[in-house]
Amino acid sequence: MKLGNRRYLRALTATALAGVSMLTIVGSSGASARSHASASPVKIGISLSLSGDFSADGQAFQQGYQLWAADINRAGGLLGHPVVLDIKSDASSPTQVVTNYQALISNDHVALTFGPFSSLLSLPAAKAVSRYGYALVEGAGGAPSVFQAGLKNVFDVSLPVADDLMPFAKWVTSLPASQRPKTVAFVTSNDPFTEPQVTTIEPLLRKAGMKVVYNKVFPAEVTDYTSIADAVAAAKPQAVVLGSVDVPTVSAFMQAFEQSGFSPKAFIATGGPDQGATFLKAVGGVKNASGMMVPNAWYGGSANPLSKTMVAEYVKKYGGTASQVSSDVAEAYSVGEVMAQAVKATGGFNNKKIMAYLHSGATLQSVQGPVRFNGLGENVVPTAFTFQWQGAKFVQVNPAGDPNSVKVLYPKPAWGKG
Amino acid sequence: MNAIALLSAAKDGVLTGSVYALMATGLTLVFGVMDIINIAQGILVILGAYLSYALQVHWHIDLFVGLLITTPTMFIVGVVIERAFIGRLKGPEKTAMSILVTYAVSLLIEGALNMIFSVNDVQLQASYVSKSFAIGQVHFGFIYVAGFILAAVLLGSLYVMLYRTRFGMSVRASLADQASAALVGIDVRRVSTITFGIGVAVTAAGGMIYGATNSFNASSSYDLISRLLTIIVLGGMGSLGGAMLAGIAMVFIGDVVGVVWSPVWSTMAYFVVLVLVLLWRPQGLFGRASARVA
Known part of the structure; x- marks a missing residue:
C-alpha cells in the first residue's frame, strides 16, 4: 500500500510536473502568440x-x-x-x-x-x-x-447640426436695419440633417423683422428642382436659406436662380458649398460660387x-x-x-x-x-462657423470677432460676377 | 399663391417633361418592338451625358455640335448591347430575364463610368446653359427651350420613321406580332437590333440636356430609371405619343402641386394620377392591351 502510495505520489508528482511543463509550454506559446498578435492587423x-x-x-x-x-x-x-x-x-x-x-x-x-x-x-x-x-x-x-x-x-x-446656422443667424440679425435683408426664404430637403438647422433659425430671423416670403420642404428624392427654385425666385427674397445635403441640390438652385434673373443678397446652403473642388466644378467655377455661404465646424484653412x-x-x-x-x-x-x-x-x-x-x-x-461627448454622444465643445467662397478662396466669415473670421462678402455678387 | 410662380411651374412642367419624354422614348420603343424592359436606360442617359462632357472638356466641342458625334456613338453602343446580351434572350421568360440582364449591363456601365470619371458630380457647362429670356415675368431658360425643341424634333422624326418609311412598317409589324412579321419576310432580329440602337441613340440628346440642367454622376441613373419607367407605364408601353404626354404630365403635375400645395406632395400627386389612370386603363393612356397578348 505504501509502495502503492509512493508510486501514486510519484505518478502524481510526475503528472504535476508534466502539467507544469505543459502549462509552461502553453503559457510560453501563449505569450508567443500574444507577441505575434501584437503585430497582427x-x-x-x-x-x-x-x-x-x-x-x-x-x-x-x-x-x-x-x-x-x-x-x-x-x-x-x-x-x-x-x-x-x-x-x-x-x-x-x-x-x-x-x-x-x-x-x-x-x-x-x-x-x-x-x-x-x-x-x-x-x-x-x-x-x-x-x-x-x-x-x-x-x-x-x-x-x-x-x-x-x-x-x-x-x-x-x-458639430451637432441643430446649431450649425446660428452664427449666420447672429450675423444677419446684427446687421444695421438698412442693410439687413427684409425678406427671407426657407426651402429645405426633408432630411434629418437639414430640417433641424433651418427650423432653429427661422424664429430668430422672424423676430429680427425679416419677412418670410417662402417656407417649404421638398422631398429628398426630387430630381428636378427648377420649379421649386422658380417659386422661390418669384417670391424675390433678399436672403435664401437652403437646406441641402449635397452639391447637385445647391447647383440646381443656383442655375435656376440665374435663369430667373434672381440673385439674393445672402445665400446660405447647409451642405454642398463645403465640398471644395467638387462644388466649384459643378457650379461653373468661382465666378458663380463667390458669395455662397455654408455652415460647418471646419475648413481647409483652419489654424x-x-x-x-x-x-x-x-x-x-x-x-x-x-x-x-x-x-x-x-x-x-x-x-x-x-x-x-x-x-x-x-x-x-x-x-x-x-x-x-x-x-x-x-x-x-x-x-x-x-x-467631448455628453451622455447622448453629442460633441459638446465644437464651435459653429460660417464659411464663404470669396473668389477662389473658401474663408471663415463667422462668428464675427473670431480672429480667423474675415468680413462677409455682402451683398453676394451677381451670378457670373464673383 | 403667386401667379408668376404658378405660370413658371406650368412652363417648367412642359419644358422639362418633354426632355423626360425624350429619355423615355427609347424605353417604350424597345419594349414595344422587342418585349424588353431596358433597366439600363437610365445609365445610358448618363453615359450620353458623360460623352458630351468628355467632348466638351477634352476637345472643347459645343454641347449641341457634340450630338453629331454622341448620337451615332450611342447607336453603336445600343447595337453592341443588343447583339451581346439582349438578342440572346429567348423563350417565354424573355421579358422577365431582360430586367436582370439589362440591370447587369447597367451595373457594368456604372462601374466603368465611376472608374473613368470618379463619383464626383459634374455638370455640362456652356455660356447659354444659365442664360434665359423673359416673356412677361416668366423666364425661359435657353437650355430648357432647346431641350423642348430637340425633344419635339426627335420624337417627330421617330414618328415619321415609324409611320412613313418601310423600315417603320417593319417595326410596327414586329410590334404588333413578331411571329406574323417573320412569316411575311421581315427580318425581326435585324429590326430589333436597329430599334434597340435607335432607342439608345436618343439618350444622347436626353443625356446632354439632363447633364446641362443637373449635376450628375453615374449614380444619378437610379433616380432617372424609376421616373422613366413610370412614364412609359402611364403613357402606355410602346406608345411614343403616350411617352410624350406622360413625361410632360409627370413633371407638370409635380411642379404645379409643388406651387399650389407643397413640394412634399409633388411625387405623391403624380403617383395618385398614375394609379387612377391604371385603374381606368391598365394598359396606360395609349397602350394597346392586345399588342402584348402575343
Whole structure:
C-alpha cells in the first residue's frame, strides 16, 4: 500500500510536473502568440456611400479614413497593431447600411466600427452595431434624431447640426436695419440633417423683422428642382436659406436662380458649398460660387496644427488647394483620431470599455478641434462657423470677432460676377 | 399663391417633361418592338451625358455640335448591347430575364463610368446653359427651350420613321406580332437590333440636356430609371405619343402641386394620377392591351 502510495505520489508528482511543463509550454506559446498578435492587423469596419445619392461625400469620407489609417500605421498602428480598413459600399441606402454592419461584425469579425456618411444612414447603422455591443464613432451623423434614439453607443465627433446656422443667424440679425435683408426664404430637403438647422433659425430671423416670403420642404428624392427654385425666385427674397445635403441640390438652385434673373443678397446652403473642388466644378467655377455661404465646424484653412498637417498630406496625395479639401475628409479623419485616443486610453479593443471612456467626459483632440461627448454622444465643445467662397478662396466669415473670421462678402455678387 | 410662380411651374412642367419624354422614348420603343424592359436606360442617359462632357472638356466641342458625334456613338453602343446580351434572350421568360440582364449591363456601365470619371458630380457647362429670356415675368431658360425643341424634333422624326418609311412598317409589324412579321419576310432580329440602337441613340440628346440642367454622376441613373419607367407605364408601353404626354404630365403635375400645395406632395400627386389612370386603363393612356397578348 505504501509502495502503492509512493508510486501514486510519484505518478502524481510526475503528472504535476508534466502539467507544469505543459502549462509552461502553453503559457510560453501563449505569450508567443500574444507577441505575434501584437503585430497582427486590427480590422475596422466601415460602410460608406460609394454609389448612390451620397457617393461624392462617401468618396471624400473614404479619403479621410484612408488618410488617417496611413498616418496611424506610419506611427506604429493602434497599440502596435497595423490598421486595416474593411469598407463596404451601401449605395446610400439606409437598408443596405444595416446589412453591411451586420456582415462586418458577424462575418468579417471587425474589432471596431466607424460611421457612414449622413445622419440618414448613421442612425440605422448605430442601431445595428449596438445589437452587437459595438461603439459607432462617426463624423456625419449630427442630426437630433440620431441622439434622440437613446442609443449609448453612438459618438459624433463633429458639430451637432441643430446649431450649425446660428452664427449666420447672429450675423444677419446684427446687421444695421438698412442693410439687413427684409425678406427671407426657407426651402429645405426633408432630411434629418437639414430640417433641424433651418427650423432653429427661422424664429430668430422672424423676430429680427425679416419677412418670410417662402417656407417649404421638398422631398429628398426630387430630381428636378427648377420649379421649386422658380417659386422661390418669384417670391424675390433678399436672403435664401437652403437646406441641402449635397452639391447637385445647391447647383440646381443656383442655375435656376440665374435663369430667373434672381440673385439674393445672402445665400446660405447647409451642405454642398463645403465640398471644395467638387462644388466649384459643378457650379461653373468661382465666378458663380463667390458669395455662397455654408455652415460647418471646419475648413481647409483652419489654424489647428493637426488640421494643417492633415491638409498638407491631403494636398500632397490628391492635389488641389486647402480651399478645395472637402470637410468630409476632416470629419472622417477626426473619427479615426478619437477612436485611436480611446483605444490607447483603455489599452485594448474592448468596445464596452471604449464606450465607457468616451462617455467619461474626457476631452480628446481632432483635426476639427476638441471633442467631448455628453451622455447622448453629442460633441459638446465644437464651435459653429460660417464659411464663404470669396473668389477662389473658401474663408471663415463667422462668428464675427473670431480672429480667423474675415468680413462677409455682402451683398453676394451677381451670378457670373464673383 | 403667386401667379408668376404658378405660370413658371406650368412652363417648367412642359419644358422639362418633354426632355423626360425624350429619355423615355427609347424605353417604350424597345419594349414595344422587342418585349424588353431596358433597366439600363437610365445609365445610358448618363453615359450620353458623360460623352458630351468628355467632348466638351477634352476637345472643347459645343454641347449641341457634340450630338453629331454622341448620337451615332450611342447607336453603336445600343447595337453592341443588343447583339451581346439582349438578342440572346429567348423563350417565354424573355421579358422577365431582360430586367436582370439589362440591370447587369447597367451595373457594368456604372462601374466603368465611376472608374473613368470618379463619383464626383459634374455638370455640362456652356455660356447659354444659365442664360434665359423673359416673356412677361416668366423666364425661359435657353437650355430648357432647346431641350423642348430637340425633344419635339426627335420624337417627330421617330414618328415619321415609324409611320412613313418601310423600315417603320417593319417595326410596327414586329410590334404588333413578331411571329406574323417573320412569316411575311421581315427580318425581326435585324429590326430589333436597329430599334434597340435607335432607342439608345436618343439618350444622347436626353443625356446632354439632363447633364446641362443637373449635376450628375453615374449614380444619378437610379433616380432617372424609376421616373422613366413610370412614364412609359402611364403613357402606355410602346406608345411614343403616350411617352410624350406622360413625361410632360409627370413633371407638370409635380411642379404645379409643388406651387399650389407643397413640394412634399409633388411625387405623391403624380403617383395618385398614375394609379387612377391604371385603374381606368391598365394598359396606360395609349397602350394597346392586345399588342402584348402575343
